[in-house]
Amino acid sequence: MINISNSLTDEGIKIVSNVQQRKNIFEIKIPLFLNPVEYFKNISTKELEKLNVLEDLWQQGILQDKDNSYIIPYEFLYNIDEEKRRILSLPIEDNAIKVHIKARGIFGSNDFKLIPEVYVKDEKMGPLDRRINNIILHKGCMYLIPLNLYSLLQEIDAYKPTDDPISQAKIVAKVKYKAKTANVTFDRFLESEEVYYSEKLDVDIIKYDDDHLQIVPVLGDEIDSLLKDSKDKVLKQYNTLYGEGIKRKRIFFEDEVLKNYNKIVNRGHLRGSEIPKFLIDPYSILPEDIDLSNFSKRVKELGLKVYRANPYINIKKDKDSGWFDFEVGGIIHEDVGSFDEDVDNVQEYGLTGDDKIDVLEYSQLVQKAIESGEDYVNYKGKWIKIDIEQANRFLNIANNESFSKVQKIDITRLPYVLKIYENLDDLEYNETALNLKKQFIGDFSTRDFTYPMYLKNCHLYEHQKEGFLWFKGLYENHLGGLLADDMGLGKTLQVISFLCYLKECNELKPTLIIAPYTLLNVWENEIRKFSEITSIYRHSGYQRYKTPEILKNYEIILTTYETLVRDQLLLGQIDWKAIVCDEAQRIKNSTTLTTSAVKALKAKIKIAMTGTPVENNLGELWCIMDYVQPGLLSSYHDFRRTYQKPIEDAIGNKNEEYLAIKNKLLNTIRPVYLRRTKDGILSLPAKNEIFPEVELTTFQEKLYCQLIENYKNNEKKESPLGVLQKLMELCAHPRLIQDDGDGDTYKFINESGKLQRLIEIMNEIKLKGEKAVIFTHYIKMQTILRKVIMDVFGINCLVINGNIKGDRMSVIDKFRKSPGFNIIILSTRAAGVGITITEANNVIHYTRDWNPAVEKQATDRVYRIGQTREVNIYYPICTSSRGKTVEERLNEVLQKKIQLLNEVIIPSRYVNIEEENYDYLLQDFSAWSM
Structure with a gap:
């Protein structure tokens, strides 16, 4: 029997998990593979589900190791979704919590303070109740204070008694400001105090004409209205309006907000060439703290x-x-x-x-x-x-x-x-x-290839050698290029090889690599692993260098797209030897500040990298190409008329005209565009796709009919997507839609035809001593699978629902290094990126994703460079003698969509199953009856 208990400590909620075997009690460690399988004999699915959630929180860094125990810091409770909190019996945010705030003592004297009275379900907290950080203990129950209300209470907690009336008025202003979005009332004195505070600063742009703009700081409707008639444009930390006495209104600011506000006021009006400079690089004028996510739209x-x-x-x-x-x-x-x-x-x-x-x-x-x-x-x-x-x-x-x-x-x-x-x-x-x-x-032959002097610890495949020579040719001829290789072909290594060549030619320093923040570690680690380049600087954070002279001393600068936008003026002063944009779909739209910042940089060669150059429309390909080789595709206006509209209008009926336009586009960009797919490029082992048909059990068929009848009788008030999702869950396992309590493992197996077939597949894999990866995005299904695999095969398999961070890669390493037969369960989307598991050569998509591109990315965790064995990919599909199931129809639609996957000029959104496909998925409902 498993016992999971929670207790409140100064640092957070302490989680203790124990298992009792006979007279002995053993502590369960996280991650779960650290424990013997025997600990989980006869464990119920509800208990295992709790342990799975704990392991998931550990992978995310929310559950932390602390002095041989596990702690969830109080502030991290808001990062756990409500369903997981319920599973672990953690407190849920309760909007029934109210606060009434009273003032005590004399204003201006040292005894002045604010007293918050907390009410739970309209009952005032009594002497036996208590609050610990953001948790309230009331009548034996735990409640989580809503985040906005907790932020207010923190301000009161942090207040230190003083006889300074300005400081006292400021805390009142802060609390009243935060009370606007919280369930708070005040006593008569506090209610009458007209004090104002803002912790957020925004900007507006007023256009007088094309040659005259004004930048206006925005603090919020109330304060902006008060300041409208004020003669003092430059503000102080403490501002009194409308005189003294009972009619006065006071406004307070934090140092940083005040400094930024006054900076914007002093900058004020822009004229002449100041206007385009501001539009292209707003952070050259605005403070770095200003959020400009809507700036491009406003412009x-x-x-x-x-x-x-x-x-x-x-x-x-x-x-x-x-x-x-x-x-x-x-x-x-x-x-x-x-x-x-x-x-x-x-x-x-x-x-x-x-x-x-x-x-x-x-x-x-x-x-x-x-x-x-x-x-x-x-x-x-x-x-x-x-x-x-x-x-x-x-x-x-x-x-x-x-x-x-x-x-x-x-x-x-x-x-x-x-x-x-x-x-x-x-x-x-x-x-x-x-x-x-x-x-x-001229064309390049790999016969001319020699390894760059500073490249180490790697062997380049033939296509990677071609990629290196392509980069070299571009550089020698002052051209930019878009490397759009399929995922898993080693784009990063090809670029690193080219950077080693630049170092050999004494042409590397300085080079800029721009990537999403999550990939900076990958870039730095890969450069150090595969090259002798050691002069690397990560340009991010508030402590980053602010002078170009220092940056130019490094061979490689790593930065993010967000930092580039803020430091465009700084980075734009440097004559870069090369600029590399990883995940170049980030510059797919010319209206964004990011794209403008990237295009403004100077470099001898500009490189873009992405496996998905087209996501929503062909204009994205134009925008990326306009960065690497401006002018090649003419203006966007011409490109849209010549290529985008005819191609996108013809998707679905590929006639000769469509093929001619598509080929013309590809031929136009071919000199500076390189895309290879794994098929026909890599000498990978065979990939076998298997679609085993699985009969629904009698129990599943009965529930299937009930769901359809309920949908019909409900006059289709339920959305088509809702009933489709329920039917998909039912095909996976009936417990996903109707759980009548815990059952033993063999009852779970008997209830689901798909689970029975999975066991057969796993037995075949076990006989060969191979490893398998099972993909499903249903959390409850992951729990059922883990329990069944544990009881049938004696394997405490790993489950990964999210991104693995830092030393938590040990979870993956444990699976990769284990000898012989083993199984790992991954969430299709959350864990389908950034993980390589070529030690496995069997993939089971237990449940299907509605976008085949996502399934392909998941499969590519296994089927990629480094795979040495034949790969079997299973898509078990539920069938029935009553009629076609939703899984059969879904598979038919997905197979048609898959044909579009390798067409790089077809936006990936056309591959996704959307509302237009629902009628086809629902058309067999009439064949099902009770």
Whole structure:
């Protein structure tokens, strides 16, 4: 028998788990694999479910090891979802908790204080009740104080008695501010005190005209209204309005809020070139604490746009003569506000094609920038960014007497002319020019491959060698590139190999790698593991360096997209040898500050990495390509008309026109775009997909009919998705929808046809001495599986529901290093990323995900580089003689969707099963009757 108890300590809730065997009591350790299997003999599913939840909290870092015991810190209770709290008998947030606050003592004297009276279910806490941090003990029950109310009580707890009336008024202001969102009342004195406080500062933008903006600090409706008529624009920590006495109103601030408020007020009005600088890099003016998540949307609403002008080469072949029309000049792109972030259909208004200007006009813009000493100049009512250094290098070539008058050129002279221009970092090419340029580069053969001097501890596969040579060719020809290899092909190692080559050429320092925060550790560890590059600096956090001179001393700088937005002005001063954007879907939309910040950086080579370059619409591919090779796909307006709309309109009926447009797009980007899938690239062992049919048990069929009858009789008030989800749960196991108490293991097995078939599959795997991974996202199903596997096979298998952090990788390592037959259970989505388990070669998708891309990513934990054995992937599907089940229909839909998976130009959202598919999944309901 398992006993799990909770007790309150100073540090948090202490969790003690014991198992009694005969007369002995043993403590259960977390993670559970540390315990002998014998501890769990005859354990009930309810007890095991509690242990599974504890293990999940441990993996998340919520349940912490402390002096040979386990503690959940009080503040972490709010990070545990309500269902898990109920399973562990932890207190639930109770909105029935109310607080009435009284003032005691004389205001201005040392005995003044605030007294909170706490009520639970309208009963005032008595002398036998008590509060420990955010927990209330009332009549033998534990209650969790709602977070907003607890924050208020913390302010009162932290108050130290003083005779300073200003400090006293400030605590009253803080408490009244936090009381707005909490269940709080005040006595008459406190209620009458007109004191105000704000812990959050926001900004608004007022547009007077295209050449005049005002940045306005926002503290909240009440305070902003009070300050509206105030003569004092610069505030103090303590501000009195409307005189003294009973009519006075007082406003209080924390130091940081006050400093930021006054900084914004003093900056005030923006005019001229200050406007585009602010729009592109708002943190150059605004404090770092300001949340700018809606900034791009606000800029778009105001109709504000910024543009950039780059040098441009345009080549068109003359069909009659065989010569080429050769044109150089400038091209002006929109930099902010091109298309909406959250919709697929672009709003046509406000979109224009690129403006091409000749060398003379471009030269005049550059001269204007030089004379004004500004990076931005106004051209025909548009603010345009000019890179003066880049522009001068271009103009020196374009105005050279040998080239300035060239309008037509033959094929023999073209390579020489292109070579002259290619030493410009951000030169833009049209499609013809870039394809011709690539022809002169030539194709790479891995016969020419030699390992970079500073690469170590690894063997590159053939496709990785090709990727390295591709990067090398791009760099030598001043081109950027998008590496869009399938997951599991080692994109990171290919980039590290290239970085080692740059170090060998003394061209590495400084290089910038931008990645999501969760991947910074991966990058640093992989660079140190596979290379001799040791000069690495992680640029993040408040203590990060703020001068470019220090940063330039490192070979590799690692930073996040969020930090880049804040430090755009700093990082933009550095001439980077290379910039690498990992998970480049983060720059898929040109309206975001992130995309603008990335595109503003200077580098000899710009690299993007992502396995999913298209998620919602093809405009995302355009945006990423516009970063790595500006101009190749022309303006977004032209791209949408030429490629996006025809392709997305034709999804589902791939006719010849669709194929022609798709191939034209892929051929256009091919020189700077590399995508390989595992099929046909890796010499991986065979992958066998098996779809065993499983008969529903009589018990399952009965419940299946009941669910359908209830849905029909309820006049379909229940959503179609709701009944579909219940039917999916029933197919997995009837206990997921109707649990009538604990039963023994063999009763669980008898109730579910799918579970019976799983046992048969596992027996086959056991005979071969192999390992298996079972995927299901249902928490209760994970518990049932764990119990059955424990009782049938004697294996205390591991269960992972979320991301494994830090030393918790020991959970995975335990499974990987165990000899022979073993099983691990993973949540399809939560644990399907960032884990490699090539030691297993059997995958069972016990329950299906509604997006085959997610299932594929889960399978790729096993089927990837490092796998040496044939992989069997099982998709058990419930069937019935009564008619087709929802699992059969779902599998049919998924198989059709899978055909779209490898079509990189098809947005992945088209692969997901959505509402449009519900009718097909529901169409067999009429065949089922009681």
